[in-house]
Amino acid sequence: MVDAERLKKNWSLVAAHGDQVPLYFYSVLFLTHPETRDMFPMNMAAQRDKLVTALGAVVSNVDTIEHVVPALQDLGRDHRKFGALRGHYPAVGEALVATLEHFSGPHWTPAIAADWTAAYGLVAATMADAADEAAHYTPAWWDAEVVAHDRRDLETAVITVAPGRRFDYLPGQSFSMCTDLRPRVWRQYTPANAPRADGTLELHVRAVDGGEVSTALVSLLRPGDALRLGPATGSGLTLQQGHGPIAMIAGGTGVAPMKALIEQLAAAPRPTSLYWGARTPAGHYCLDEMRALAAAYEWLEFTPCADEDLFGAGVRIGSPAELAVADRRCVGAAVYLCGPPGMVEASGKHLVASGVRAEAIHFEPFGE
Structure with missing residues (x-):
């Protein structure tokens, strides 16, 4: 014993x-x-x-x-x-x-x-x-090719990847990825789309200080480059069964899994609120796409927010968790939380202190 x-x-x-x-x-x-x-x-x-x-x-x-x-x-x-x-x-x-x-x-x-x-x-x-x-039913890794690389700003790129064979995953799951630009160094990323007919994956990557993989993916990666993908893992951010409302709280590239979940929800809609935070409005690197989703789905409410708005971009000021709580979007809702580790930790504490049940908060932290 x-x-x-x-x-x-x-x-x-x-x-x-x-x-x-x-x-x-x-x-x-x-x-x-x-x-x-x-x-x-x-x-x-x-x-x-x-x-x-x-x-x-x-x-x-x-x-x-x-x-x-x-x-x-x-x-x-x-x-x-x-x-x-x-x-x-x-x-x-x-x-x-x-x-x-x-x-x-x-x-x-x-x-x-x-x-x-x-x-x-x-x-x-x-x-x-x-x-x-x-080993009996799935490969140890998937070879993939970069088919598009859209650099949105100095720190952020939206990358489209095509695996060479079928790659199964659930929206909200993540997988590790490796590039020959940084051999044998693997980092976790979460697709920003639900599975597509063509099998492509949309990845949102932000270069972080000291992040050798993220920096290479944003600055050096080009269409045609090869990548290697590990199997999809995790269940913390996958959609839980139910019919009640959903509150999504995201920071930075943490909006990626939220976008994938929204695409999944389109098949069986539930009242959904997404609060997306950034330091400044310039950090909302895919704002037009997210607003287009909100316009297309009447069940989706989208609120971009920032710590400050010096140039009057029209976003709300405050953290996404604080605003979601203030708007009472978390009452009786399943809350999905993703972003930088510090933001996830602080948001979780604020939600619990505001009366949100800990078991209603779903998140899955990962590295760069």
């Missing part, structure tokens, strides 16, 4: 060492199993803490593992794009346990070692089983 509380305390002790933990982990992994090095980007700065932090957080919460099984299965299927095989999981587990032992110091015991080994084994088996099953 795994002692979950003991694992959590031990992980807290180890995590207090900060960046030293992932540095040690990858050193052990690459020295003991050099064949794994090619699965990771040459520049490890952005990747460094992701794997070990995720492993530690998930494995140490093994007592509630049933709640994250779908996410672990998604991870297992997704990791096939790296070339990860069942045989690689023990190598990661060995490096993880060695790292935990190193940073636990005198607090490390055979009982803790046995707990970590058992807990990691459960996580690894869940991921590997899902990956093996997926």
Whole structure:
């Protein structure tokens, strides 16, 4: 029987060492199993803490593992794009346990070692089983071609991508993407359209500070360039069953999944309000398209808003969450929330403080 509380305390002790933990982990992994090095980007700065932090957080919460099984299965299927095989999981587990032992110091015991080994084994088996099953019916990745690249401003581009074979996803789901401009570096993006007959995907990409992939996609990508796509994952932003009203709160390129959901809702409309925020009106890079959607669908109300409007563009001033609450659009509604991490966190807190039930708020944060 795994002692979950003991694992959590031990992980807290180890995590207090900060960046030293992932540095040690990858050193052990690459020295003991050099064949794994090619699965990771040459520049490890952005990747460094992701794997070990995720492993530690998930494995140490093994007592509630049933709640994250779908996410672990998604991870297992997704990791096939790296070339990860069942045989690689023990190598990661060995490096993880060695790292935990190193940073636990005198607090490390055979009982803790046995707990970590058992807990990691459960996580690894869940991921590997899902990956093996997926291998029977879906590719590990999809090769795709850029068919259009529309740069809207210095920071933002709308990119149309054509996968070389059928790519299944639900509106609101995201997938990881890799470009030869930044080899082996993957980032999550969410299509801004519901599935189309021609299979093309519309992606909204904003270059973020230090974002090597997003910067390359906005500034360097051209029609005809090749991309690689991982499988679609996530359910936080997918449309939930129901007939009640919907409130959508978006910031920046977080409007992309909202646009996809609106296209899906066109088949079975529900009263829907979309509040789209930006720092200034200039950040509304697809304003005409969103206004056209609102004009076409009588069940859709669209409110662009900004932190400031120095030149009288006619948008409302305020955060999208604050305005949606003030307009009472969140009362009894399913609320969908997407945008920069800070905006998502602040909006969620404001919604809950305003009386919106936490279970009515749907979101799925991801990186650049």
